[in-house]
Amino acid sequence: MNLNNEELSKKSQSEAINSLSKNISIICPSPKGKEIALKLKESFNGRLYIKENNPSQDQINNWKSEMNTFAYGEDFSLKTITKEAMNNSEGIIFISSTGIAVRAIATFLEGKDKDPGIVVVDLSCKYAINILSGHLGGGNELTYKVSEILNSMPIITTASDNLGLIAPDILAKENNLIIEDLKKAKYMAALLIDKKIIGIKDDYNIIKISNGYEKIQYLRDDCIWITHRLKSSNNEEIEKTDYSKILRLIKKDIVLGIGCRKGTTYEKLYDFVNANLIKYNLDIRAVSRIVSVDIKANEEGIIKLAEKINCPFKTFSKDEIKTVQDKYDKSEFVFKTLGITGVCEPSVDLAGAEVIISKIKHEGMTLAIGVLKNILE
Numbered sequence: 317m318n319l320n321n322e323e324l325s326k327k328s329q330s331e332a333i334n335s336l337s338k339n340i341s342i343i344c345p346s347p348k349g350k351e352i353a354l355k356l357k358e359s360f361n362g363r364l365y366i367k368e369n370n371p372s373q374d375q376i377n378n379w380k381s382e383m384n385t386f387a388y389g390e391d392f393s394l395k396t397i398t399k400e401a402m403n404n405s406e407g408i409i410f411i412s413s414t415g416i417a418v419r420a421i422a423t424f425l426e427g428k429d430k431d432p433g434i435v436v437v438d439l440s441c442k443y444a445i446n447i448l449s450g451h452l453g454g455g456n457e458l459t460y461k462v463s464e465i466l467n468s469m470p471i472i473t474t475a476s477d478n479l480g481l482i483a484p485d486i487l488a489k490e491n492n493l494i495i496e497d498l499k500k501a502k503y504m505a506a507l508l509i510d511k512k513i514i515g516i517k518d519d520y521n522i523i524k525i526s527n528g529y530e531k532i533q534y535l536r537d538d539c540i541w542i543t544h545r546l547k548s549s550n551n552e553e554i555e556k557t558d559y560s561k562i563l564r565l566i567k568k569d570i571v572l573g574i575g576c577r578k579g580t581t582y583e584k585l586y587d588f589v590n591a592n593l594i595k596y597n598l599d600i601r602a603v604s605r606i607v608s609v610d611i612k613a614n615e616e617g618i619i620k621l622a623e624k625i626n627c628p629f630k631t632f633s634k635d636e637i638k639t640v641q642d643k644y645d646k647s648e649f650v651f652k653t654l655g656i657t658g659v660c661e662p663s664v665d666l667a668g669a670e671v672i673i674s675k676i677k678h679e680g681m682t683l684a685i686g687v688l689k690n691i692l693e
Contacts, residue, residue, distance in 0.1 A: 340458070341365065341401035342409045343420075345394050348439050349411035352466065356409060356437075357385065359465050365401070367392040394420050407433045407458045414447060421448065427498075433458045437466065445471040482526050483508065484540060484563060491522055493542065493565035494601050500563040507538055515539035520567060537561040544570055544602035544687075546594070568604040568627075569688040571669035573660030574618055575608060575650070577680035582620035588681050589621065596673055596685065603627050604688065607663035609637060611654065630667065637662040645675065660684035 340360040344353040347369050357364045364385040371387040379385040386397075394416070401408050402424040410417035417436045425431055425448075433455025434448035444466065446459040456472050463470035484501045488494065495501050504514055508528040515532035516523055519542055525531050535541060535553045540563045548557055572589060593600050606622045608615070610631040622629035637656045643665065646657035656662070661684040664671050669686030676683045 339405055340407045340409060341405040342411070343394070343397055343401060344411040345392065345416060346412065346439065349437075352411050352437060352439070352441055356411075356462065356465060359461075360409075362405060363401070365392075365397045395423075399424055402432065405432050407435070407455070409458070409462060410434070410436045411439065412436060413438065414445060417447060435459050435462050437462060437468065441466050441468055443471050444468045482528075484514075484565070487523060487540070488565045491542075491565070493567055496564040496566060496601075504538070504540065504563050512538065516542065518542040519544070535562055539563075540565060542567060544568075544599055545597050546599050547597055549597060564599070566599050566601050568602055570598055570602045570604060571664050571667045571686040571688060572603055572606045573608065573662075573664035573667075573671075573682075573684040573686065574606055574621075575612070575659035575682040576615065576617065578615070580615075580617045580681060582617045582624070584679070585617045585621045585681060586624060588678055589683060592673070592676055592683055592685070598685065600625060605630055605667060607632065607667045609634060609654065609656070609659045609663065612659075632663055632666045636666055640665045644671075 340362040342353055342356050342360065342362070342364045344350065344364070344366040347367055350366060350368070353364055353366050366385065366387055368387045368389060371389055376387050379387050398408075398420040402421065408421075410420070414436045417434065421434060431448055433446065435455060435458050436445045436447055437443070438445075444459050444463040446455040448455055459470045459472060462468070484504045485495060485498075488501075507514060511528075514529050515536055515538070516525065516529050517532050517535055517539060523529075523542060529540075532539060534550065535548055535557050537558055538561055542565050544567050547559070570593075574585070574589070576585060590600055593603075603625050605627050606618060606625070606629045608618060608629075608631050610633050612618060613631045619629055634654065634656050637659070641657045641662045644658050644661040650659060651657050658675070660675055660682045661671050664684050664686035667686070667688075668690065669688050671684055671686045673683075673685035
């Protein structure tokens with residue numbers, strides 16, 4: 317069955333709705349919205365904050381313990397509740413006017429890459445309106461989900477959605493890619509809305525080309541590049557490429573195998589890793605995990621490095637490493653101290669990656685770099 321571009325966009329939204337499982341807060345500043353609030357609470361994990369007419373202490377206690385619902389009387393503080401919800405939720409539903417919701421959130425906004433998606437449902441239950449973070453914050457998806465539950469009309473205000481286009485930030489979100497630069501993403505979205513064709517160079521062939529895009533072989537101005545690299549290594553592109561007009565969507569498929577002396581500082585490890593990633597033209601944001609031997613599981617420097625890079629740190633037992641260690645160069649020092657012939661390369665192998673940069677040594681640290689074999693994971 318062939319789908320047109322508008323159908324593809326709706327199909328994409330539908331898939332997102334079906335997979336929606338978020339920490340959602342529901343805020344109901346008026347007792348008149350109680351039935352709507354309770355109906356939504358049945359469908360979402362998260363908290364309901366509701367103003368009631370003279371709630372009893374028993375009701376307050378029972379709702380809190382049994383329903384994760386916080387009932388208030390005249391002590392309902394919209395500012396305090398909104399602050400808590402903004403800090404702890406992936407999405408917020410206000411049952412109120414849009415004016416009340418906008419004034420409530422105004423003080424707490426940080427940016428489209430940080431703010432939760434926010435939806436307003438009017439007290440007559442006619443409309444579900446996305447007012448914030450439609451794309452990155454999931455506000456559009458939440459709006460469709462709410463309208464589905466309440467049988468209300470979804471109001472989506474993002475221009476690309478209304479034109480049946482898939483914006484670059486949605487491309488990134490749906491394919492687990494990291495947006496290099498939000499300003500560039502906004503610029504590309506503006507080009508789409510202006511009916512310009514955006515080229516996509518895809519190192520992984522994972523993007524379905526839809527309305528407003530075309531597949532390209534070489535980088536050009538006003539294009540999107542799906543990659544884990546910093547710069548092109550193609551001789552035909554090196555001289556003429558203006559990276560200020562190219563948006564990279566970064567695939568997290570790099571695995572770092574690390575070994576180090578006990579007590580090696582985070583700063584030293586970071587400088588070592590970052591310098592080598594730059595040397596080999598790899599974006600540090602593409603690192604999907606750091607791996608090592610289990611004796612390093614509590615190595616503070618590596619743990620902090622993983623936190624800085626925003627990736628998990630996984631270790632393998634010596635017995636596991638022994639199953640693959642013979643594929644790689646042997647270290648007499650490591651064998652004498654740990655009883656295995658290597659750490660970083662076997663760890664990369666066990667993580668399901670292919671070693672692309674063999675062991676690098678520097679001042680008591682070792683590093684191997686791999687790429688995940690299953691690039692679609």
